[in-house]
Each structure stands twice: as C-alpha cells, then as structure tokens.
Amino acid sequence: MTDNQNLLAEQRRALILDEVRRRGGVRVNELTRRLSVSDMTIRRDLDALARQGVLSKVHGGAVPVVEASTHEPGFEAKSVLEPSAKDEIARAAAALVTPGTALALSGGTTTYALARHLLDVPDLTVVTNSVRVADVFHEAVRAGEVRRGAATVVLTGGVRTPSDALVGPVADRAIRSLHFDLLFLGVHGVSVEAGLSTPNLAEAETNTCLMRSARRVVVVADHTKWGTVGLSSFASLDEVDTWVTDGGLSGGTRAEVAEHVPGLVVAGEERA
Incomplete structure (x- = not known):
C-alpha cells in the first residue's frame, strides 16, 4: 500500500478493500500507518465500505464479507x-x-x-x-x-x-x-x-x-x-x-x- 496523503477517498478505499481481501483482514492502526491518515478517516472509510456490503467491520479493523456461493443479489x-x-x-x-x-x-x-x-x-x-x-x-x-x-x-x-x-x-x-x-x-x-x-x-x-x-x-x-x-x-x-x-x-x-x-x-x- 502507499503512504500518499493525497489519495482520493475512492482510491484509498479501493486500496483498503484490496488489502482486506488479500490478507483476510486488516487493523485500523495498520491502515492509519500505511496510508498516513487519521484513525477517524480510516473508520469512515470502513463504514462506507461496510455500507456497500464489500467488507465487515470487526473490533479494531475489518474482514472480508463471506457470502454463500449461491447468493445472487438482485x-x-x-x-x-x-x-x-x-x-x-x-x-x-x-x-x-x-x-x-x-x-x-x-x-x-x-x-x-x-x-x-x-x-x-x-x-x-x-x-x-x-x-x-x-x-x-x-x-x-x-x-x-x-x-x-x-x-x-x-x-x-x-x-x-x-x-x-x-x-x-x-x-x-x-x-x-x-x-x-x-x-x-x-x-x-x-x-x-x-x-x-x-x-x-x-x-x-x-x-x-x-x-x-x-x-x-x-x-x-x-x-x-x-x-x-x-x-x-x-x-x-x-x-x-x-x-x-x-x-x-x-x-x-x-x-x-x-x-x-x-x-x-x-x-x-x-x-x-
């Protein structure tokens, strides 16, 4: 991941999601350090991604959403x-x-x-x-x-x-x-x-x-x-x-x- 402080929110959230999927989960303090943004910014990003249904928030971080392989959204x-x-x-x-x-x-x-x-x-x-x-x-x-x-x-x-x-x-x-x-x-x-x-x-x-x-x-x-x-x-x-x-x-x-x-x-x- 990058330390670029000027990442747009959409780019930053894409990086966060990629990291969650690649590693199977991330912690808030790791993301704040790697992306050089505040704890509050990361939590807002995780909230936004959780509302989209692409990850699940857990205490201190986030994990991938695991859906049944037969689940078909409308x-x-x-x-x-x-x-x-x-x-x-x-x-x-x-x-x-x-x-x-x-x-x-x-x-x-x-x-x-x-x-x-x-x-x-x-x-x-x-x-x-x-x-x-x-x-x-x-x-x-x-x-x-x-x-x-x-x-x-x-x-x-x-x-x-x-x-x-x-x-x-x-x-x-x-x-x-x-x-x-x-x-x-x-x-x-x-x-x-x-x-x-x-x-x-x-x-x-x-x-x-x-x-x-x-x-x-x-x-x-x-x-x-x-x-x-x-x-x-x-x-x-x-x-x-x-x-x-x-x-x-x-x-x-x-x-x-x-x-x-x-x-x-x-x-x-x-x-x-």
Missing part, C-alpha cells in the same frame, strides 16, 4: 455498488465498438451502463439476454434519443433471474443459432483459480453459449469482482480476449491477469 442491489467505476468501464468498453457491429450484451449492471453508451453508435445489431439492457434501447427509440440510426435489438426468451437476465433452454437455443463479432460479458466473480463464475447454474450455461457464439469476448467488471467465486464456473481467464476494468485493480492483480488475458483495459488509463 439488479437493484447491485446497481448501487461502484456506480462511477461501472460508468467509466462502460465508456471505455463502448470505445471498442465500431458502427455495423453485431454484438451481444449479457445481463448485469455494468452491461446495462454500457448499453447507454452505445445508443449513438449507428447500425448495431444487439443480442441480449438482459431485460434491462433491451429496455435501454427500446426506451431510447420511443423517446427519440437515438440520433444516428437505431440499433436492431434481439431479446432472447428464457427464465428471469434476480438480476433480470433471461436464462435456460429457450435462451440457450436462441443464442446457439447466432454469431457475434463481439460479446460484452458481465460477471459475478473473477479469479485465476475459478475463472469466471456465477451463483446461478442456468446462467452459467447461458453465458457459455454466449461465449461460444462470439468471435471476441470482452469481460466488463470492476475491481471488486476480483477474488469473488460463485457456485458455478463457466470459463477460464484464458478464454477471455479483453478485460475492461477500473483503476481500483491493484498492480499485482493486473500483472496476474495479464498472464492469462491478452488485453487489459483500465478505464481512464493507457491500455495495458
């Missing part, structure tokens, strides 16, 4: 986590899209943010298993907000998950018959050991179908997804072409990811 619950990071990721991911592309967007709050940044890209064909993503395009058309050519949007059928994704045999059949230039994939968790994972077994199969139908796979996930493992793994890191993330991902983790993923794009920074 869309609204996830949408309030890391909103600025998700928007930065969405903006960087949108820069990878050229007019006329056939692309797929999986379910998730980050792909939902990405959809809003794609409204002005002309002549897109968008396939999605996300009710929320499809609504972004449909509502923009109704409101007359699409200025340079409306996207053609295909919403798969399927069974709706708590995160408003459509999964299951109906969705899988529709996806298998299609071919995408580009897939933007939101994930529940990412790690070297478990790869990409989700707490929903049916969603794991649908995500596998999406990946097999795409020429290029781009994961869009903020730094808090690193180290999280859901019930079902559906791909290894080596099957990902590009990961678009935010600056909260630590340098050590970036190096680890780079050993498996050819392209690492950190929103707001130079492409690695």
Whole structure:
C-alpha cells in the first residue's frame, strides 16, 4: 500500500478493500500507518465500505464479507455498488465498438451502463439476454434519443433471474443459432483459480453459449469482482480476449491477469 496523503477517498478505499481481501483482514492502526491518515478517516472509510456490503467491520479493523456461493443479489442491489467505476468501464468498453457491429450484451449492471453508451453508435445489431439492457434501447427509440440510426435489438426468451437476465433452454437455443463479432460479458466473480463464475447454474450455461457464439469476448467488471467465486464456473481467464476494468485493480492483480488475458483495459488509463 502507499503512504500518499493525497489519495482520493475512492482510491484509498479501493486500496483498503484490496488489502482486506488479500490478507483476510486488516487493523485500523495498520491502515492509519500505511496510508498516513487519521484513525477517524480510516473508520469512515470502513463504514462506507461496510455500507456497500464489500467488507465487515470487526473490533479494531475489518474482514472480508463471506457470502454463500449461491447468493445472487438482485439488479437493484447491485446497481448501487461502484456506480462511477461501472460508468467509466462502460465508456471505455463502448470505445471498442465500431458502427455495423453485431454484438451481444449479457445481463448485469455494468452491461446495462454500457448499453447507454452505445445508443449513438449507428447500425448495431444487439443480442441480449438482459431485460434491462433491451429496455435501454427500446426506451431510447420511443423517446427519440437515438440520433444516428437505431440499433436492431434481439431479446432472447428464457427464465428471469434476480438480476433480470433471461436464462435456460429457450435462451440457450436462441443464442446457439447466432454469431457475434463481439460479446460484452458481465460477471459475478473473477479469479485465476475459478475463472469466471456465477451463483446461478442456468446462467452459467447461458453465458457459455454466449461465449461460444462470439468471435471476441470482452469481460466488463470492476475491481471488486476480483477474488469473488460463485457456485458455478463457466470459463477460464484464458478464454477471455479483453478485460475492461477500473483503476481500483491493484498492480499485482493486473500483472496476474495479464498472464492469462491478452488485453487489459483500465478505464481512464493507457491500455495495458
């Protein structure tokens, strides 16, 4: 960790969270010494991170939140986590899209943010298993907000998950018959050991179908997804072409990811 006294609160909290996850827990006095800030500042940071649900406060410090691997938060619950990071990721991911592309967007709050940044890209064909993503395009058309050519949007059928994704045999059949230039994939968790994972077994199969139908796979996930493992793994890191993330991902983790993923794009920074 750094002794920089001028760290922004968001950067400082990202460092704290990374340390908690890496070491399995930290003490307040260690953080005040390493970050050269007051005891009160660290406690406010821990309070903020605890409200986000990404760590648990204990006497004198904090420990990681350990959730059941089958726990699947709803869309609204996830949408309030890391909103600025998700928007930065969405903006960087949108820069990878050229007019006329056939692309797929999986379910998730980050792909939902990405959809809003794609409204002005002309002549897109968008396939999605996300009710929320499809609504972004449909509502923009109704409101007359699409200025340079409306996207053609295909919403798969399927069974709706708590995160408003459509999964299951109906969705899988529709996806298998299609071919995408580009897939933007939101994930529940990412790690070297478990790869990409989700707490929903049916969603794991649908995500596998999406990946097999795409020429290029781009994961869009903020730094808090690193180290999280859901019930079902559906791909290894080596099957990902590009990961678009935010600056909260630590340098050590970036190096680890780079050993498996050819392209690492950190929103707001130079492409690695």
